[in-house]
Amino acid sequence: MNSMSRVAAAVLLTMGTAGVAAAQERTAIKQGFELPAKSGKKILVFRPKVSVGAQSTGGLFEPNAEWTDQARKNIDAALKKRQADLGNVVLMAPEAYGDQARLVEEYTNLFDAVSQAVVTYQFFVGNRLPTKKRDNKAGVFDWSLGEGVRNLPGAKDADYALFIYNKDAFGSTGRKLLQAVALLGPGIAVKSGEHKGAAGLVDLKTGDLLWLNADFAMGGNVREPDGAEKRVGQLLEEFPGSVAEKAAAKQ
Numbered sequence: 001m002n003s004m005s006r007v008a009a010a011v012l013l014t015m016g017t018a019g020v021a022a023a024q025e026r027t028a029i030k031q032g033f034e035l036p037a038k039s040g041k042k043i044l045v046f047r048p049k050v051s052v053g054a055q056s057t058g059g060l061f062e063p064n065a066e067w068t069d070q071a072r073k074n075i076d077a078a079l080k081k082r083q084a085d086l087g088n089v090v091l092m093a094p095e096a097y098g099d100q101a102r103l104v105e106e107y108t109n110l111f112d113a114v115s116q117a118v119v120t121y122q123f124f125v126g127n128r129l130p131t132k133k134r135d136n137k138a139g140v141f142d143w144s145l146g147e148g149v150r151n152l153p154g155a156k157d158a159d160y161a162l163f164i165y166n167k168d169a170f171g172s173t174g175r176k177l178l179q180a181v182a183l184l185g186p187g188i189a190v191k192s193g194e195h196k197g198a199a200g201l202v203d204l205k206t207g208d209l210l211w212l213n214a215d216f217a218m219g220g221n222v223r224e225p226d227g228a229e230k231r232v233g234q235l236l237e238e239f240p241g242s243v244a245e246k247a248a249a250k251q
Helices: 003-016 065-086 098-123 130-137 147-151 173-182 225-235 243-250
Strands: 026-029 042-045 049-055 061-063 089-092 160-171 194-203 209-215
Touching: 026 098, 042 065, 049 065, 049 098, 061 160, 065 089, 065 160, 065 225, 065 243, 098 130, 098 147, 098 160, 098 194, 098 209, 160 225, 194 225, 209 225
Parallel strands: 042 089, 042 160, 049 160
Antiparallel strands: 026 209, 049 061, 160 194, 194 209
């Protein structure tokens, strides 16, 4: 296991000891960071990490290849529609092969792990680490994927990288029945379905996470084109320099 894999594994292991709080959308930005619209900065967009499946009666995630493939196509198409609204020059990451493809996968997984750690340990009060409690009081948002991001394919031609992850677990019939039965029992809560995602902007020179928008209770059925467009809109809400956000603020 290389250093990148060890970092991702360590983050996920730590998260497993605390659990993720039931979340709503939260957005954070690194102190001092600004990205004005039409500044000419180049944003390298990596293909989103997408997984879709069912939630078993016992709450386990059961991946569905057909659903995942359809959702990935829908999200890719919706993301392309939103490119013009991001306020700066958008570059799609080049196709990667061999070691470069593995590097992209490792950093995509690392972003997934770090963004979930942000939600668990900084966004929500109950799980905050002592250092992140201090950060919150001082308005500090300080997370990183490491300087190795500069080795990603296409990184030398861009300023920032946009990473996205999305996971949907649709409640199975058994899970829905269990939820209905649980409602009759005292003090028992059973959630049917899980729909979460995050989008993050990363500095390709330092690896610093500059902006993060995360939501663990998202809307939109990504298996349908309209639902995927809604999901991408949620993921990119309040994106720095976004033309759509600037227009909405003036209304």
